[in-house]
Amino acid sequence: MQGSGPLNGDIPIGGAKNSALKLMAASLLAEGSTSLLNVPDIADVAIMSELLEAMGVEIERIGDRIDLDVPAELDPIAPYSLVERMRASIAVLGPLLARIGHARVAMPGGDDFGSRPIDMHLQGLEQLGATFSYQHGDISGEAHQLVGAEVFLEFPSVGATENLMMAAVLAQGETVIENAAREPEITDLANFLSQMGAMIDGVGTSRVVIEGVEVLRPTTYTTIPDRIEAATFLAAVAVCGGEVLLKGARPDHMEMLIRKLEEMGMGLTVEPSGLRAEVTDRLRAVDVSTLPYPGLATDYKPFLVAALCVAEGAGMVTENIFAGRFRYVDELVRMGAEIRAEGRHAVVRGVERLSGAPVRAHDIRAGAALVIAGLAAEGETVIANAYHVDRGYEDLAGKLTSVGAQVTRA
Numbered sequence: 001m002q003g004s005g006p007l008n009g010d011i012p013i014g015g016a017k018n019s020a021l022k023l024m025a026a027s028l029l030a031e032g033s034t035s036l037l038n039v040p041d042i043a044d045v046a047i048m049s050e051l052l053e054a055m056g057v058e059i060e061r062i063g064d065r066i067d068l069d070v071p072a073e074l075d076p077i078a079p080y081s082l083v084e085r086m087r088a089s090i091a092v093l094g095p096l097l098a099r100i101g102h103a104r105v106a107m108p109g110g111d112d113f114g115s116r117p118i119d120m121h122l123q124g125l126e127q128l129g130a131t132f133s134y135q136h137g138d139i140s141g142e143a144h145q146l147v148g149a150e151v152f153l154e155f156p157s158v159g160a161t162e163n164l165m166m167a168a169v170l171a172q173g174e175t176v177i178e179n180a181a182r183e184p185e186i187t188d189l190a191n192f193l194s195q196m197g198a199m200i201d202g203v204g205t206s207r208v209v210i211e212g213v214e215v216l217r218p219t220t221y222t223t224i225p226d227r228i229e230a231a232t233f234l235a236a237v238a239v240c241g242g243e244v245l246l247k248g249a250r251p252d253h254m255e256m257l258i259r260k261l262e263e264m265g266m267g268l269t270v271e272p273s274g275l276r277a278e279v280t281d282r283l284r285a286v287d288v289s290t291l292p293y294p295g296l297a298t299d300y301k302p303f304l305v306a307a308l309c310v311a312e313g314a315g316m317v318t319e320n321i322f323a324g325r326f327r328y329v330d331e332l333v334r335m336g337a338e339i340r341a342e343g344r345h346a347v348v349r350g351v352e353r354l355s356g357a358p359v360r361a362h363d364i365r366a367g368a369a370l371v372i373a374g375l376a377a378e379g380e381t382v383i384a385n386a387y388h389v390d391r392g393y394e395d396l397a398g399k400l401t402s403v404g405a406q407v408t409r410a
């Protein structure tokens with residue numbers, strides 16, 4: 001990849017990875033044919049497909065649509081070989097317990113963000129009546145009949161809220177999830193479940209009330225656009241300059257990010273077909289602090305750090321969601337960035353231009369941040385372990401190239 005800019009043109013935004021994966025898992029809740037539209041063609045979706053196929057689901061992709069044929073009998077096992085490749089596999093736990101009363105799912109283990117426990121998923125499901133045992137690295141869950149309960153989450157965990165919602169829709173009676181996560185992907189899942197016949201109230205608030213129903217029916221549903229993919233392209237415009245229309249983006253899902261980027265000096269206009277971004281001058285540094293939605297998403301942070309690397313002035317970045325999510329900083333420093341990171345904080349002092357270098361991606365968003373840094377760098381940047389980027393992005397290089405960036409996926 002070469003330093004690039006300015007960027008000009010339109011980029012279509014694909015379906016949200018973090019929504020599509022959960023919609024796929026939720027399809028297990030109803031026997032029959034579910035169709036999901038606007039599903040990105042990315043490696044994580046392929047892994048979730050493999051996982052569901054191993055359980056007996058037949059899956060076919062036609063363009064951006066996938067058809068899932070869910071049988072009456074399911075083989076409720078999520079093996080380590082798949083779970084270790086994708087933590088979101090844990091999302092099958094709630095649906096399996098609700099639909100057939102048992103599940104064996106490998107424990108996810110650690111990852112590049114540091115420790116990522118699933119205790120809130122398990123405690124919540126226990127409150128609905130599930131019991132768990134642990135053997136040979138697997139969690140076995142049993143639930144003869146889930147029964148609604150009041151569950152108070154210690155932290156508004158996205159994954160725990162989703163697993164609980166997917167279990168509660170078929171539980172007996174009412175479940176209340178207090179301190180629920182409010183991310184747009186949760187609302188998307190709730191809308192999908194409602195279309196399947198679930199009864200859910202308080203969607204998008206921190207108190208979600210679910211009245212269990214006997215049975216859900218398969219349906220056809222369109223995934224929301226990916227706000228994190230959109231944020232990636234906004235950061236690309238931030239460092240390269242230019243004017244780009246993000247077609248299909250949902251500005252209402254990105255309000256805090258839009259405010260931050262405006263504070264940095266980016267021009268952003270909401271248009272009927274999406275969000276237009278314009279940058280004519282070097283951006284100004286700002287402070288960044290991640291929080292659960294509607295706060296600034298932790299997934300945006302690596303891109304904002306990349307943008308701060310070449311902004312005017314210094315910004316303090318604070319990570320409040322994942323303690324260990326700063327590993328990519330050392331890679332940016334290899335490219336000439338001035339960053340001091342300690343614990344949950346990093347101070348980024350902008351330099352005029354980064355310097356292309358061989359670097360390594362440690363996870364999806366860190367990989368994308370290195371792509372952005374490469375666009376802001378003089379000379380060539382080569383990113384090792386770029387497969388991480390393929391896990392969450394459909395043709396990132398192609399989309400950037402279409403607006404004038406110099407990127408190739410080897």
Ligand code: EPU
Pocket residue numbers: 017018019021088115116117118119120121122155156157158159160181297298299321322323364365392
């Ligand atoms: N946590 C616990 N116990 C739990 C669950 C979570 O301590 O049982 C902690 C986590 O360790 C973390 C915090 O709670 O410190 C928040 O984790 P959360 O459960 O909200 O995250 P997640 O469901 O594991 C999803 C996204 C992530 C995104 C986070 C935060 C998917 C597949 N993943 O993860 O996206 O960063 O929410 O918004 O939806 C990505 O797309 O690259 C990605 C990592």
